[in-house]
Every structure is written in C-alpha cells, then in structure tokens.
Amino acid sequence: MDKGGDMMGGPSANNSSDFVRKLYKMLEDPSYETIVRWGEGGQSFVNEKFTKSILPKHFKHSNFASFVRQLNKYDFHKVRQNNEDNTPSPYGPNAWEFKHPEFQADKKDSLDNIRRKAPAPRKAAQGVEESSYPAQQMDLVNSQLMATQQQLQQLSERYQDLAQGHVVLLQQVVQLQKFVKAHDGVMHKVMGFLHNVDNTQRRNSRMAPYGGSTAGSSLMGGPASTEEDHPASPLQQASELLDKYSAETLPNLELSKMADDYHLRHDYSTPPSDQTSAAIGPTAASTSITQLGYPMHNDLDNMVYPVGHTNGIDPINSEHIHNIPYALPPNGLMHVESMPEMMPEASVPGRKKISVDSPWGITKPRILLVEDDRVCARIGSKFLHAFQCGVETASNGLEAVNKINNGTSQFDLILMDIIMPQLDGVSATVCIREIRPHIPIIAMTSNIRADDIDMYFRYGMNDVLPKPFTKEGMLKALEKNLPQFRKNTQFTQSPATQMPAQTQMPAQTQMPAQGTFVAPNQPQPQLNLNMGQLSAAQSMKDETSPGKSPATASSWHSPSQLPTTSPVTNMSGNYGPYSMAPAHPQHSHPQSGYQPPNPAMGASAPRAGGPHRRVLSDMTGASAQEDHPDVKRQRMYQPQQGNF
Amino acid sequence: MSPTTHDEERSEEGSVGAPDLSALGPNIDVLTFEQILEMDDDEDEREFSRSIVFGFFEQAEATFVKMEDALKDKDLATLSSLGHFLKGSSATLGLTKVKDSCEKIQHYGAKKDEDGTADEPDEEKCLERIKETLDTVKEEYAEVEKSLKKFFGPAP
Numbered sequence: 138m139d140k141g142g143d144m145m146g147g148p149s150a151n152n153s154s155d156f157v158r159k160l161y162k163m164l165e166d167p168s169y170e171t172i173v174r175w176g177e178g179g180q181s182f183v184n185e186k187f188t189k190s191i192l193p194k195h196f197k198h199s200n201f202a203s204f205v206r207q208l209n210k211y212d213f214h215k216v217r218q219n220n221e222d223n224t225p226s227p228y229g230p231n232a233w234e235f236k237h238p239e240f241q242a243d244k245k246d247s248l249d250n251i252r253r254k255a256p257a258p259r260k261a262a263q264g265v266e267e268s269s270y271p272a273q274q275m276d277l278v279n280s281q282l283m284a285t286q287q288q289l290q291q292l293s294e295r296y297q298d299l300a301q302g303h304v305v306l307l308q309q310v311v312q313l314q315k316f317v318k319a320h321d322g323v324m325h326k327v328m329g330f331l332h333n334v335d336n337t338q339r340r341n342s343r344m345a346p347y348g349g350s351t352a353g354s355s356l357m358g359g360p361a362s363t364e365e366d367h368p369a370s371p372l373q374q375a376s377e378l379l380d381k382y383s384a385e386t387l388p389n390l391e392l393s394k395m396a397d398d399y400h401l402r403h404d405y406s407t408p409p410s411d412q413t414s415a416a417i418g419p420t421a422a423s424t425s426i427t428q429l430g431y432p433m434h435n436d437l438d439n440m441v442y443p444v445g446h447t448n449g450i451d452p453i454n455s456e457h458i459h460n461i462p463y464a465l466p467p468n469g470l471m472h473v474e475s476m477p478e479m480m481p482e483a484s485v486p487g488r489k490k491i492s493v494d495s496p497w498g499i500t501k502p503r504i505l506l507v508e509d510d511r512v513c514a515r516i517g518s519k520f521l522h523a524f525q526c527g528v529e530t531a532s533n534g535l536e537a538v539n540k541i542n543n544g545t546s547q548f549d550l551i552l553m554d555i556i557m558p559q560l561d562g563v564s565a566t567v568c569i570r571e572i573r574p575h576i577p578i579i580a581m582t583s584n585i586r587a588d589d590i591d592m593y594f595r596y597g598m599n600d601v602l603p604k605p606f607t608k609e610g611m612l613k614a615l616e617k618n619l620p621q622f623r624k625n626t627q628f629t630q631s632p633a634t635q636m637p638a639q640t641q642m643p644a645q646t647q648m649p650a651q652g653t654f655v656a657p658n659q660p661q662p663q664l665n666l667n668m669g670q671l672s673a674a675q676s677m678k679d680e681t682s683p684g685k686s687p688a689t690a691s692s693w694h695s696p697s698q699l700p701t702t703s704p705v706t707n708m709s710g711n712y713g714p715y716s717m718a719p720a721h722p723q724h725s726h727p728q729s730g731y732q733p734p735n736p737a738m739g740a741s742a743p744r745a746g747g748p749h750r751r752v753l754s755d756m757t758g759a760s761a762q763e764d765h766p767d768v769k770r771q772r773m774y775q776p777q778q779g780n781f
Numbered sequence: 782m783s784p785t786t787h788d789e790e791r792s793e794e795g796s797v798g799a800p801d802l803s804a805l806g807p808n809i810d811v812l813t814f815e816q817i818l819e820m821d822d823d824e825d826e827r828e829f830s831r832s833i834v835f836g837f838f839e840q841a842e843a844t845f846v847k848m849e850d851a852l853k854d855k856d857l858a859t860l861s862s863l864g865h866f867l868k869g870s871s872a873t874l875g876l877t878k879v880k881d882s883c884e885k886i887q888h889y890g891a892k893k894d895e896d897g898t899a900d901e902p903d904e905e906k907c908l909e910r911i912k913e914t915l916d917t918v919k920e921e922y923a924e925v926e927k928s929l930k931k932f933f934g935p936a937p
Contacts, residue, residue, distance in 0.1 A: 512837050512870030519820045519829060556865055583872060583884075605872035605880075608816050 157211060157240065157251045164242070175242045205233070211251055213237045298543055495525040495624075496612065502549035502622045503527035504615070507537040507565065508581065509557040513604070517552065517581070520608050524615060533557040534565030541569050541576075548576065550619055552602065552611075555582040555593070563596045570597045577618035581606060805928050808921060813875025831933050837870055838929075841879070841922055848886070848915055857904060860911050861890025876925050882918035886911050 163169045205215070216234040239247040495501070504526045508514040514530050521528040529546060531537035534557050540546060551569065555562040566578050580593040583604040590601050602614045616623060805814065817830045844867045851859040864886030871879040888897035889907045901907055 510866060510869040510873075511840060512833060513873045515833055515836070516817060516820070516873050519817075523820060554869075556862070583868065604869060605813060605875070607813070608819075 154211070154251070156207060157248055161240070161245065161248055201233075208235055211237065213240065295543075298545075302545065496616055497525060497619075497622045498624045500622060501525050501527060502615065502619045503529070503547065505529050505531060505537060505540060505546075505548040505551045507531045507534060507551060507557070507562060508554040509533050510554070513554070513581075517606065517611070520606075520611050521552075521615075523608070524612055526615070534560030534562055534568075537565050538568040541572055549622065550615065551576060551578045552581045553578050553598065555580055555584060555589075563593065563598070566593075566597050579614050579618060805932055806924070808876065808878045808925050809928070810875030810877050813873070817874065827933060834874065834929050834933065837874055837876075838926055840870060841867060841926075845915070845919060845922075848911075852908065852912060852915065855904070855908055857890045857892060857907055857911075859890070861887050864888075864890055876922075878921040879918055879925060882914050882921060885914045886918070889914065 160173075163173055164175055213235045214237070216236050237251060239250040241247065504521050506514060506517050506521065506528055508517060508530065509532050514532070518528040518530055529540065529548070531540055534553075536559070537551065537553070538560065541548070541551075551566075553562040553566060557565075560568075562580060562582070569576070569578065577599045578597065579600040579602050580590075580598045581602045581604060582589070582593075585601060585603045593601060600614055600618055602610060805811065817833055818824075818827070821827045821829050844863055848860060848863050851863060864883045868880050868883035868887060871883055884897075885895050888895060889901070889910045891897065892901050892904065892907055893899065894901050895910075
C-alpha cells in the first residue's frame with residue numbers, strides 16, 4: 138500500500154518472522170490485491186483466492202487449513218462475521234478475514250512484535266517450570282499453615298485460660314452460695330432472736346421496741362438496722378426484708394470481688410455499703426486490702442527483694458526476673474485504688490495527706506505501670522493511687538505483654554519503662570500494639586535524647602514522661618493521654634461514649650462493672666444466667682453449678698424480687714467479660730438493668746457512667762431513709778399493710 | 782514511729798524546703814524527695830516514704846555488691862545496666878549525686894565517656910573509671926544514707 142513502508146521494510150523486518158513479513162509484503166503489493174488485501178481500516182486483511190493462487194507459490198503450506206494454522210500460531214485470529222445478521226462478509230462469501238493487533242497497514246515496525254507462539258513441546262517444558270511454582274507456593278502455604286497452627290495454638294491457650302477462669306469463677310460462685318446460705322442461716326437465727334426480744338419487749342412495753350433493734354443490729358450490721366429502727370414492726374415482714382437485703386448485698390460483694398479477681402475492675406470494687414461490708418463482707422474487704430500494691434506493714438519483710446543468695450537485681454540476668462523486688466500483689470492482681478467516696482474509711486489508711494484532687498470523672502482509668510525498678514515502681518504506683526487510678530505493675534516488658542495478652546485485665550493506659558530485663562519497653566510496645574493498637578503508651582525513661590524519643594514514637598509510643606518523674610508531670614501526662622476520663626468531659630458524655638471505648642477498651646471491660654452493680658437487686662437470676670451462658674464451660678457447668686445454683690438461690694431469694702430483673706442485662710453484664718467478645722450491646726443496658734428493680738431509687742440518678750454514682754445514690758437514699766423513718770416506713774410498709 | 786523533729790516540720794506541710802528537709806543536705810533534691818514524703822498517709826510514721834527509702838538502701842547496697850562482682854569479672858555490660866538500674870531509683874528519690882555517679886557508671890559500662898556522648902573503646906580505661914566512680918558513689922551513698930536515716934529516725 139505504502140511504498141515508503143516498503144522501503145523501510147527491509148532492515149526493520151529483521152526481527153519479525155519471514156512468514157509475517159512475506160504476508161505483509163504481499164499485502165503491500167497492489168498486484169496481489171485481488172487475492173489478499175487490507176480490510177477496511179487497515180486492521181485486518183482479507184484473502185479470497187488465496188488458497189489456489191498464493192499458497193503453493195509463496196508459502197510452504199500446501200493447503201489453506203495449514204496456512205490458517207500457521208496464522209493462528211502467530212496469534213492471528215479470524216474475524217468472525219456476525220452470524221446473527223446473516224449478512225454475508227463484505228469481502229465476499231469465500232473471503233477469510235484475519236487480524237492481529239500488531240499486524241496493521243502502515244505499521245510495519247510493529248511486525249517485530251508478532252511472534253510465533255510458544256510451540257507445544259515448549260509448552261510442556263513450561264509446564265515443568267510451572268510445577269516448580271507450586272513448590273514455592275507450597276512453601277508459602279506451608280508457612281501460612283504454620284502460622285495458622287500457631288494462631289490456633291494461641292487460641293487454644295487463650296481458651297484454656299478462659300476455661301480456667303471459668304472454673305475458678307464457678308468455684309467462687311459456689312463458695313458464694315455457701316456463704317450466702319450460711320449467712321442466711323445466721324440471719325434467720327438473728328431473726329429468731331429478734332422475735333423473742335420483740336415479744337419480750339412488747340410484753341414489757343409496747344412503746345419501746347428499740348432495745349431489740351440495737352441488740353439485733355450489733356449482731357447483724359447494717360441491713361438489719363434499717364428494719365429494726367422501726368418500733369413494733371411485724372417481724373415476719375422484717376425478716377422478709379432482711380432476706381431481701383442480705384440476698385441483695387451479699388452476692389454483690391462476692392460477685393464484684395470475683396469480677397475484681399478476673400477483671401481488675403477495682404474502681405467499682407468497693408462494696409456499695411459500708412455497713413454491709415463490715416458485717417458480711419470480710420472476704421471482700423480483706424481482698425481489697427491485700428491487693429493494695431504497697432504493703433503498708435512489714436514492708437521490707439514482705440519484699441521479694443533478694444537479700445540472700447541473690448544479691449540485688451541484675452537486670453539483664455533472666456534468672457533474676459523472678460526476684461524482682463516489687464511487692465507484687467498476689468496473683469498479679471491490680472492494686473486497688475478505691476474510690477474514696479465509696480470506700481469505707483477503714484480500708485483506706487488515711488488519704489488525708491494526698492492532696493491531689495482526682496482529675497477524673499466517675500470512671501477512673503486503670504494504668505499498667507511497667508517498671509523494673511522497685512523504687513520507681515512503688516513511687517509511681519503510689520502517685521497513680523494518689524491520682525485515683527487503678528494500678529497494676531509489671532516488672533518487665535514480657536510481663537506487660539502477657540498481662541495485655543491474657544486479657545484478664547483491661548487497661549486504659551500504659552506507663553512503660555524502656556530499659557528492662559526480659560523485654561525492653563520499646564519491644565513490648567510493639568507487641569502490645571498488635572493487640573491494643575490504640576492504648577496510650579507513655580515511655581517512662583531517663584533516656585530522653587532526641588533520637589531516643591524519636592525511636593519511642595516511631596515504635597508506637599504516644600508520649601514520654603522523663604525520669605525521674607514528678608507527680609505533676611505524671612498527672613499531666615495522664616490527663617493529656619486520657620482526655621475521655623477527665624472530670625469535665627465526663628458528664629457531657631453519653632454512657633456509650635463515656636465507656637473507654639475511645640481508647641479501644643473493649644466494651645466488656647465496662648460491662649462487668651455495670652453487671653455487677655446491677656447485682657444487688659437481682660443476684661439470683663444473675664447466677665442462673667451466668668451458668669447458662671457459660672458456653673465455653675458447659676461441662677463444668679453441668680458438674681458444678683446447675684443443681685446448686687437454683688436451689689440455693691431460691692433459698693435465699695425472695696421470689697418477689699425476681700420478676701423485676703432483666704435477664705439480658707444480667708447475662709451480658711457477667712458473661713460478657715468472660716466471653717471476650719463484644720457481643721452484647723453496651724448501650725441501654727446500664728439503665729435498663731438497673732432501674733427496674735428499684736424504681737423508687739432508680740429515679741435518683743440515671744446518669745452517665747453511672748454504676749458508682751447510682752450505687753452511691755442508692756446508699757445515700759438508704760441512709761436518708763434511716764434518717765427519716767417516716768418516709769421509709771411509708772415506703773416499706775405500704776405493700777405489707779395489706780398483709781398484716 | 783519516731784516522734785522526732787518532723788512533727789513540726791510536717792505541720793507546715795507542703796511548704797517547700799521545710800527546715801528539716803534542708804537539713805538533708807545538698808545531696809538530696811528536696812522537691813523530688815518531698816514528693817515522696819507527701820505520699821505518706823501519716824506524717825509521724827512515714828510508712829510509705831520510710832519503706833521506699835529503706836528499700837532503696839537495700840537495693841543500693843546489693844547493687845554495689847553486684848557492681849563489685851561485675852568489676853572483678855570485667856563485665857562492662859552488666860556494670861552499665863546496674864548503673865542504669867540504680868540511677869533510676871536514686872533519681873526518683875532525688876538523690877542527685879548518687880544518680881549522677883550511677884549514670885557515669887552506666888556510660889562507662891557502655892564504653893562511653895562520662896556524658897555518654899563519645900565512645901571510649903579502651904575497656905581497661907572504662908573499668909578503671911567505673912572503679913573510681915564506684916568508690917565515689919559509695920561515699921555519696923553513705924552520706925545520704927546517714928542523713929536519711931537521721932531524718933527518719935530509728936526504725937519503728
């Protein structure tokens with residue numbers, strides 16, 4: 138077609154195959170036009186009498202089919218006519234139209250790109266090569282498999298941990314039930330005694346039944362006194378109320394203790410009522426004391442600090458890691474920083490000196506203090522306690538990672554020493570970031586050169602608290618990194634947002650608090666549902682709980698309390714933390730769970746973050762009742778007057 | 782347990798540089814140390830600060846022993862980490878001089894100069910410096926130990 142193209146064709150055609158070049162040349166030659174020519178647009182070529190006149194002359198192919206095969210080998214494709222239209226080819230019935238993307242009129246250069254496709258034998262060779270691909274892939278798959286197996290292993294370990302937790306929990310529940318039962322017995326004895334006293338007194342003086350009440354309350358503690366204040370009260374009703382109160386408060390104490398043990402939710406750990414804890418909660422009280430991170434007595438004696446064969450701490454010697462001189466709380470429990478407004482004075486040994494006002498709202502942050510130095514750790518946790526944070530310590534990075542890993546405790550922030558034995562703070566941060574990508578981690582170190590700090594940030598730490606830290610500096614760092622806990626923001630937040638979800642705290646960490654606090658008013662269904670929901674521990678459940686739970690429950694629980702409970706709330710409150718799956722919606726349940734059982738009081742403070750607040754208001758409500766016996770009598774005796 | 786002088790001192794609680802604290806001498810950073818005193822629940826018994834300080838004594842003495850051992854073994858790395866270790870707690874208590882010396886040991890152990898800025902490849906030199914510094918820090922420690930023990934009075 139184009140002579141210029143022809144002229145240039147010679148040299149440039151070197152790379153393209155003879156077959157293609159011959160074809161192209163023929164197409165360029167007008168003398169062949171009747172036989173073979175470019176199709177419209179120059180993108181295809183058409184041949185008509187090709188078979189007869191051309192093939193024998195110019196190509197080795199004796200028949201057309203062979204020629205077509207050859208074309209196909211060079212990736213030419215026959216242009217198919219649109220069969221649906223049944224329109225004959227524009228080039229005639231016998232015309233064959235072929236095209237190749239690189240084979241175009243005026244584009245001789247692109248001929249080089251037309252290559253014979255790999256022949257069949259080489260295809261087989263390729264097949265062999267490809268079979269080596271799978272070998273590599275096998276490796277990949279193998280490693281993936283290994284990883285999966287590892288994950289599986291981790292999961293099963295996790296599961297075992299959880300199952301163990303369940304066992305202990307169930308044991309505690311059983312213990313609790315025994316305890317409640319025993320207490321119930323005591324209560325009944327006391328009631329019997331009271332009955333006698335009351336009878337005597339009524340005989341003696343119908344107007345002065347208080348003598349009985351004082352005798353009773355000295356034995357029974359708080360809940361009893363609320364009834365006994367009342368003159369000439371029908372003791373049947375009193376005992377009914379007693380049952381109710383004891384059943385309400387007891388499980389709460391125990392359950393919150395259990396929850397503490399496993400979830401370190403110490404900010405709600407304090408018993409809702411001083412009186413009850415003094416009277417019936419010795420275990421709860423003692424645990425909260427023993428969990429104080431800094432032993433108050435015989436401090437040095439209790440230290441694990443090695444004085445004997447191992448002298449001092451060699452931070453890089455791994456065998457010393459178990460001799461870390463901190464007074465680590467037993468079972469790695471978190472140190473309790475009880476909320477002052479909730480804590481019975483007795484168990485907080487004089488906080489008068491601690492002048493720091495809590496900057497936090499209702500929910501106190503829980504801090505993991507990772508520090509290998511005993512002095513620093515103790516001072517740091519003392520400061521944190523002063524700030525009313527929950528504190529748990531880890532003496533090296535590995536311990537910290539384990540604490541985060543096993544998930545039994547949830548933290549809102551980590552203070553991380555950098556240079557530590559076993560695992561340094563930066564590495565620990567990297568590990569923790571895999572699990573808790575957003576938890577604030579503050580480097581706590583004396584190495585604060587610019588490149589050090591740069592490294593801390595690069596490895597995912599959020600802030601640096603230079604050592605030696607000051608109280609103010611620490612508080613500032615906490616406030617800066619825990620804005621959602623601060624007092625002023627607290628009240629504007631809805632319950633849902635107020636949960637530490639902002640710090641990626643799984644919802645369930647907040648749940649136990651609420652669930653447990655719901656408990657006082659409906660402990661019984663809580664237990665049952667708890668058992669029922671322990672899907673991971675079905676077998677344990679079958680062995681230990683089902684018989685006992687309902688039985689004991691019904692023995693202590695006044696049936697009239699049951700209908701008011703919200704099973705879903707209870708279930709999620711208690712089950713959630715163990716399931717570790719945020720399956721239960723966090724919103725709505727604090728209120729729904731809490732209010733129904735106690736409508737009169739529930740109105741007092743259904744506010745955000747409320748567990749503590751609500752219990753507090755309950756307490757104050759209760760004491761208010763004691764102050765105003767009339768009001769209380771009205772309330773308490775109203776339903777029963779019909780009975781009496 | 783020591784109804785000594787700090788009754789009066791604590792009566793003006795919070796005032797920085799109360800007389801008794803300044804008596805602790807220039808080796809102790811009063812501000813830092815007072816922070817710990819403030820953590821005491823009871824200013825007569827001083828349970829917390831006392832236990833911290835006496836715990837530090839044990840820790841420091843034990844660390845010195847370990848340092849001596851490491852010095853014998855010419856174990857610079859251990860010396861460095863021991864220096865770092867004691868640096869942290871002494872700094873937290875405000876024992877400035879002890880802290881500074883510990884930091885030097887940390888640097889020498891890391892084969893650096895006193896400030897930790899320049900390398901000092903000569904191990905023998907580093908060991909020699911650590912030996913000197915260790916003697917110094919022991920003296921400094923003895924000094925603060927004395928004044929602190931005086932401050933806290935006899936153990937309850």
